[in-house]
Amino acid sequence: MSNNILSVNSLTKSFGGLEAVNVENFQINSNEITSLIGPNGAGKTTFFDLITRFQDADSGSIFFKNKNVSKTNSYVLARLGMVRTFQLTRVFDRMTVYENMQFAGSSIKNEGFLNSLVNKTSLRKDEENLIEKIDDILKMLNLYEMRNAYARELSGGQKKLLELGRSLMKDPEILLLDEPLAGVNPKLADNILEIISNLNAKGINILMVEHNINAVMKISDRVVVMAEGKIISDGKPDFVRSDKKVIEAYLGSSDE
Amino acid sequence: MNKYITASLLLLGCIAYIFSSNDTGSSRVFVNLITFAGVYGLAAIGINVHFGWTGLLNFGHAAFMGIGAYTTVLLIPHSLGREGVVISTGLPLPIAIIFGLIASALLGLLLGLPTLRLRGDYLAIVTIAAAEIFRLLVRDFENLTGGVYGIIQFSDSLQVYRPNFVDVISTRYDVSSAQLWVAILTWISIVLVIIILSRLQKSPWGRALRAVREDEDAVRALGKNAVWLKLQSFMLGAAIGGLSGIFLVFNYGTVQASTFVPVLTFYIWAALILGGVGSLGGPALGAIIFWVIIAGTDSISRLLFESPDGQQLAGVRFVIVGLLIMLFMIFRPSGILGKKEELLLDVK
Numbered sequence: 001m002s003n004n005i006l007s008v009n010s011l012t013k014s015f016g017g018l019e020a021v022n023v024e025n026f027q028i029n030s031n032e033i034t035s036l037i038g039p040n041g042a043g044k045t046t047f048f049d050l051i052t053r054f055q056d057a058d059s060g061s062i063f064f065k066n067k068n069v070s071k072t073n074s075y076v077l078a079r080l081g082m083v084r085t086f087q088l089t090r091v092f093d094r095m096t097v098y099e100n101m102q103f104a105g106s107s108i109k110n111e112g113f114l115n116s117l118v119n120k121t122s123l124r125k126d127e128e129n130l131i132e133k134i135d136d137i138l139k140m141l142n143l144y145e146m147r148n149a150y151a152r153e154l155s156g157g158q159k160k161l162l163e164l165g166r167s168l169m170k171d172p173e174i175l176l177l178d179e180p181l182a183g184v185n186p187k188l189a190d191n192i193l194e195i196i197s198n199l200n201a202k203g204i205n206i207l208m209v210e211h212n213i214n215a216v217m218k219i220s221d222r223v224v225v226m227a228e229g230k231i232i233s234d235g236k237p238d239f240v241r242s243d244k245k246v247i248e249a250y251l252g253s254s255d256e
Numbered sequence: 257m258n259k260y261i262t263a264s265l266l267l268l269g270c271i272a273y274i275f276s277s278n279d280t281g282s283s284r285v286f287v288n289l290i291t292f293a294g295v296y297g298l299a300a301i302g303i304n305v306h307f308g309w310t311g312l313l314n315f316g317h318a319a320f321m322g323i324g325a326y327t328t329v330l331l332i333p334h335s336l337g338r339e340g341v342v343i344s345t346g347l348p349l350p351i352a353i354i355f356g357l358i359a360s361a362l363l364g365l366l367l368g369l370p371t372l373r374l375r376g377d378y379l380a381i382v383t384i385a386a387a388e389i390f391r392l393l394v395r396d397f398e399n400l401t402g403g404v405y406g407i408i409q410f411s412d413s414l415q416v417y418r419p420n421f422v423d424v425i426s427t428r429y430d431v432s433s434a435q436l437w438v439a440i441l442t443w444i445s446i447v448l449v450i451i452i453l454s455r456l457q458k459s460p461w462g463r464a465l466r467a468v469r470e471d472e473d474a475v476r477a478l479g480k481n482a483v484w485l486k487l488q489s490f491m492l493g494a495a496i497g498g499l500s501g502i503f504l505v506f507n508y509g510t511v512q513a514s515t516f517v518p519v520l521t522f523y524i525w526a527a528l529i530l531g532g533v534g535s536l537g538g539p540a541l542g543a544i545i546f547w548v549i550i551a552g553t554d555s556i557s558r559l560l561f562e563s564p565d566g567q568q569l570a571g572v573r574f575v576i577v578g579l580l581i582m583l584f585m586i587f588r589p590s591g592i593l594g595k596k597e598e599l600l601l602d603v604k
Contacts, residue, residue: 052477054473054476073481074476074477075475075476075477075478075479075480075482076479078476078477078478078479079479083477083478083479084477085477086473086474086477090471090473090474090477091470091474092466092467092470092471092474093470093471094466094469094470095463095467095470099463099466102463103460103463103464103467103478103480104478106460106463106464108479108481110460111460111461111463111464111480111485113456113461113488113492115460115461116455116456116459116460116461116462117452117455117456117459117461119455119459123459123460127460163474166474166478167477167478169478170478170479
């Protein structure tokens, strides 16, 4: 048994003639914060989509907890413990903050048509059991006061928090965050970073795409750099910061 | 609360209009109108499950109504086609109705399986086409369905259950007892369906449907099978549509292919938009108002034309219903009973 929670082999994806992703080998080791950085168009979000099975890869394989999930449906993968957020925040606008959280937390069995129709006592009990968990998470995210507001009434930053909170209702083993700090003010960004570190301390693996380099260098255990679909550098923040290839990718070739 | 006052006033106005504008036979007009309003209201409740709850665009409701109606009628004693072939054996009506509802739900499954994986617009296109294919098949398979000649003499299966008080009332007010019985059953069904739906709406299942309506990708990211949820919603709404189709043909006493023309679907959409997408009682209220408007346009047509023929009547109907929907979309897009917070402008 390796201690990789996630492992990817020769994963490729092309759009027309453009090779968006071509990753030979990539692993996530248990209990790390890994950040994926790279210039715009490097294929980071596509890579995310491939890992979470929101897009089909052209070739290659994905292993999650040593199980081949290359053909698994995205929602099944989420049930197994791999939960993602989106670059453009996706909250359920016309549902309240509370309902957003309830939906995320409720069990598949309770959402069955017949179970809902007969409204079993066990179902009501399960729903009540969620309340405490929802309240705890909302308090941690400073959203408790907003719990009865419609999600669309939240600010951009609060929506990011709600999306994160919703993911936490799933008790994920690995959390994939697509630009958790984008469009968030510096104070709230610090707040979110702290929350991410705390989650990691509780044993949740984090893989995030983020453009805020300072933040990335501050909290990551490991930084992976992508450019033109390939991984060009991979290591501790200090190593990546001084890697020549990374500087080239960001600033263009320095040979001239 | 304001909107409920508006709704009650409108309803009172509608009833007052019916009784004031028809000097003779106003109770006859009333029963006729309330029957059609019930049938359309029930059908609109089905579309509301699709669109209001789940964000599915179904423009082929006539097919669901039709397959429910045809399945039921063919399973009970009836006479068929040009020759009027009498088939005197059949299932008891309640069992036939159950088969009708199952047939509607299965058609929903059949249409939903390939299309619900795709974007919302595909479903709209497929449902329009499916409804027309259904109608043309019914028209051409004359041996099975009676084609354009249709099916007659099946009403007795329903009318044998008619209790005595219906006859008493209908004699006193000089209305058709058969139609009154259909009206009563339709409105009882509406109440039952609304009770069941209100339960489902508050349940985790109803919440999951709303989540699907808002954002399918987020639903999948949270480990829920969005396609399956959409299929369930599609089948439930289809079955409700099937029930309304059954009442529709028992109201006519006959059924032909031409009963289920596309305009039926669009009238039901009109009722839904007037009443309020997403609300429980809205579709039924919208259907009543819709039918009062239809009755009203007939008197307007008589102002415009000396003795309007069917085509002129239909023309004026289209103009007025279209105008009304436009006005609603501009000034009250959530309909009469719809929630402003849940205004539906985008489609999944």
